[in-house]
Amino acid sequence: DAGVIQSPRHEVTEMGQEVTLRCKLISGHNSLFWYRQTMMRGLELLIYFNNNVPIDDSGMPEDRFSAKMPNASFSTLKIQPSEPRDSAVYFCASSSRLMGENTEAFFGQGTRLTVV
Amino acid sequence: GDSVTQMEGPVTLSEEAFLTINCTYTATGYPSLFWYVQYPGEGLQLLLKATKADDKGSNKGFEATYRKETTSFHLEKGSVQVSDSAVYFCALNSNSGYALNFGKGTSLLVTP
Numbered sequence: 001d002a003g004v005i006q007s008p009r010h011e012v013t014e015m016g017q018e019v020t021l022r023c024k025l026i027s028g029h030n031s032l033f034w035y036r037q038t039m040m041r042g043l044e045l046l047i048y049f050n051n052n053v054p055i056d057d058s059g060m061p062e063d064r065f066s067a068k069m070p071n072a073s074f075s076t077l078k079i080q081p082s083e084p085r086d087s088a089v090y091f092c093a094s095s096s097r098l099m100g101e102n103t104e105a106f107f108g109q110g111t112r113l114t115v116v
Numbered sequence: 117g118d119s120v121t122q123m124e125g126p127v128t129l130s131e132e133a134f135l136t137i138n139c140t141y142t143a144t145g146y147p148s149l150f151w152y153v154q155y156p157g158e159g160l161q162l163l164l165k166a167t168k169a170d171d172k173g174s175n176k177g178f179e180a181t182y183r184k185e186t187t188s189f190h191l192e193k194g195s196v197q198v199s200d201s202a203v204y205f206c207a208l209n210s211n212s213g214y215a216l217n218f219g220k221g222t223s224l225l226v227t228p
Contacts, residue, residue, distance in 0.1 A: 004159075033215055042220040043205070055214065091159055097214065104150060104209075105216055107159035 006092050006108035013115055018080040021111045023092030025073050033105060034067055034077050035091040043091075049075065050097055082115045089113070118143040122206045122219035129196055129226050137191040137222045139180075139206035147208040149173075149182055149189040150216065154203045163191075163204070196226045 005024040013019050025032055032049040047057045052069040060067070064083070069075045079086055089112050093105040123138040141147065148167045152160040164173030169184035178193045189206060206219040 031214065043218040045215050048215050050214065093160075104162050104165060107152075107161070109157075109159045 004092055004094050004106050004108035006090075006111050008111060009109065010112045011114070013082055013113070015083055015115055016081045017115075018078065019082045019086075019113060019115075021077040021090050021092075021113070023075045023077070023108060025075070025092075025094040026106055027073065029094035029096050029106075030072070031095045031097045031105075032069060032075050033093040033095075034075070035093065037089045037091060037110070038087075046077070046090075079113075082113075084115045087114050118147065118208060118210050118217045120206050120208055120217055120219040122204075122222055124220070125203075125223040127222060127224045129224070131198055131226055131228055132195045133226075135191070135193040135196045135200075135224070137204055137206075137224070139189045139191065139219060141187050141189065141206075141208050143187075143208055143210045145210055146184075147210040149180070150207040150209070151178070151180055151189070151191050152205040152207060152218075154205065154221070156202070160205060196224070198226045198228055200224060201226045 007022045030051050034046040036044045046059045047067045048055050049069050067077045089110045091107050091110045093107045095105045096103045119142045121140050150165045151163040153163045154160045164175040166173040166182035169182055172181045180189050180191045203221045203223050205221045207216040209216050
């Protein structure tokens with residue numbers, strides 16, 4: 001398995017533009033996490049899906065952020081409109097949830113977003 | 117709520133020195149504990165884990181023991197290498213939760 005695949009690896013966009021980040025889960029995993037990493041705040045959980053259903057989106061900073069899982073193996077995180085303070089590295093991670101517990105999470109290589 | 121506290125870095129060591137990175141946690145029940153490592157420009161990789169008290173996780177010369185009495189999961193390595201330079205994250209996954217709670221990370225720099 002190729003692991004969790006994120007695209008793009010780097011994104012530079014102008015303030016106000018829409019940004020879409022993509023993530024392909026490891027085959028067979030049913031839990032999906034989006035994290036944001038910044039120097040100031042470290043790793044923050046944005047949203048968690050289980051079996052394609054959003055379970056906890058309390059970490060999504062504002063209505064400008066939205067995430068979807070159109071199928072069991074793919075997710076998108078959209079920011080519209082983007083702002084300079086959204087600049088960060090965004091990680092997607094997947095795991096299996098079995099008998100009420102999650103196995104360890106496997107991370108993608110991240111998307112480094114810069115909003116100018 | 118559940119939380120993880122790890123020592124702040126950066127930690128700078130000479131090659132072959134002994135490494136300890138402290139991690140303590142607060143959680144209800146019996147969480148699973150993890151150490152992840154992030155090399156420059158990459159995502160986080162699982163380094164080792166322990167799922168119950170007194171378990172020792174080990175990998176690539178790194179070890180950590182789940183100490184329930186002191187709520188700790190300190191990372192150790194007897195002889196670090198330059199290639200160990202990275203950021204190390206302690207994390208927990210409580211029985212009642214679903215997502216990893218990460219510490220803020222500790223940057224390690226090993227010099228020749």
